[in-house]
Amino acid sequence: MNIGVDEAVPVGATSSGMATPPLSDPVPQTRSTATSQITSTATPHRVPRRRPSRRMRREALLFLAFVAPNAILIALFVYRPFFLNIYYSALDWTLGSANATWVGLQNYVEFFTRDAGTVLTTTLIFTVATVGFSMLIGLGLAVVLNRQLVGRNVARAVVFAPYVLSGVGIGMVWMFIFDPVTGVLSAVLRGMHLPVPQWFNNPHLALVMVIIVYVWKNLGYCAVIYLAALQGIPRDLLEAAALDGASRRRTFRSVVWPLLSPTTFFLTLTTMLSSLQAFDIIKIMTPLGQGTSTLMYSSYIQAFGTYNRAGYSAAQSTVLVVILLILTVIQMRFLERRVHYS
Template sequence: MTDPSRTVPGDVAPEIAPSQALDDAGGSGSSSSRPPRRRRGMSRRARRDALVFLALAAPNLVLIAMFTYRPLILNIQYSMLDWTLGSRTATFIGLDNYIEFFTSAAGLESLRITAIFTLLTVGGAMVLGLLIALALNIDIPGRTVARSAVFAPYVLSGVGVGLVWLFIFDPNFGVLSWILRQLGLGSPQWFLDPDMSLVMVIIVYVWKNLGYCAIVYLGGLQSLSQDVMQAAELDGAGAVRRFVSVALPLLSPTTFFLLITTTLNSLQAFDLLRIMTPTGRGTNTMIFESYLQAFGGYSRAGYSATISVLLFVILIVMTVAQILFVERKVHYS
């Protein structure tokens, strides 16, 4: 008979872990009976980093709260008042200023001019900027000087640019009128005709900002993968086909960035409009109309605040819409 206590060769007896043995014996070594480990508090280094962060960020946060958010909240409050600038008293009228803006001919005209000005300045600056960037991307002598010359108007003062272009557009003594007379043509009444005044400021604004678009597009062109472009060339794609089918889609992040920044800048354009058309006849965009209502002789501070609030809402809506819908067509490599 086989001894049951004897281990058969080749058989392996299972080993019992000490913790398992204690558990089987009902001992106190069970992990469920151990007291929970206490979490340590914030370390000294973490507290120091937090204090350093607060010391550096607190002044900026206070300044932003005082000079950005507080004026915004006060402006919303003022927009609901019938308040004459300089008066110590004001009457609460609720949404009457907003209703007046959307029902008056002046308010709707301001919206129309703002839309035309923004659309033409953004589109003109981006299209011309892209064409100039393509020219500046060619390896030719003197392209560094050309790049500086193209970008220079963007960094110049809007007041100085406006004064120079006033001399150019002067119908009697301006450079443009002299050129037109040499061609046997008459000079348009840039300052008397509201439509021509709008055309004039659009031309100047596009000229001033196309250098910014050109330099940004130039950076995008120089960052394109040359392997992709060479592969398209080997496949038989011509220069135009490579640009339309390869380069332009790869430039979509640059185009998206420029679309947002130039739109915001155009909606807030003021200095050129104020210098070249002081009365705002034909060029009264929303921001310029807000200035005219408060400081242009009307002294309607409450109505001016209403236009500012509406412009702020338009800026927010356009930015969010571009991020939500336009960015879907952006191709990130």
């Protein structure tokens, strides 16, 4: 049978007239399979929460048993006095009196408008001088003690000994040395026909005297720390620099000093904090604070000296704490970037 031109073959039929089954579309099946896989993958499986075992609970209780006493003591004797000091700084309070008046920030305003210039300048000079000279002389002693010398161990002990001595005893001994009448230094100067300085009456000389004593006390600490760092430098690096023809000065500047940067950073931080809190030597040698009233000692004089102003002293102590925190953050954030740990 012939099919005309105008006749059309129905969909699903062939020229022989037999129907064929429609072709199935594979795309929807694939999409549905992928969707089911995504759905099954995206659905998280809930992991049953495990209860802490008896051993874990016992370890936690043991940890608290060890930590709790120390935490309680720190809270009572560190944090509680700190916050009480901030509260007292806002009071006009005489030590030993039951009457206290709330003055707000008046103590801080009085400090920054009257005493801050002299006290902060003295603190800055004392801190920079003691930190700088202690580290510089300590490094020189460490370089000398690092060599193969006779009696090296005895010399190390002698250098480090002043650091472990009492600051009160050191102050009393050096007062006898600097005494303008019976002092050892005065006798030496008279023997050389030189004028004897009035160390205790001149504010500038009193500050120099205290700086000398404080540097003498702390340089042993810097020397021992630097000596340990020098002994930790690999000998291969020093031998390689010597084979390249580098001089001792060049080797120290290019090899040794960069490797000492972690130690220098550590000593700068610790000696600075120690100098800002210096008290005992200043109290013994210059009890009236003539020219040596650092921020730490000035707060002591205001509270326990002739002024007896506990609120004003608390304000100065709070300023000191803020300065310590700021300097510590600056050193940890910026100076540590220049430290070479390898």
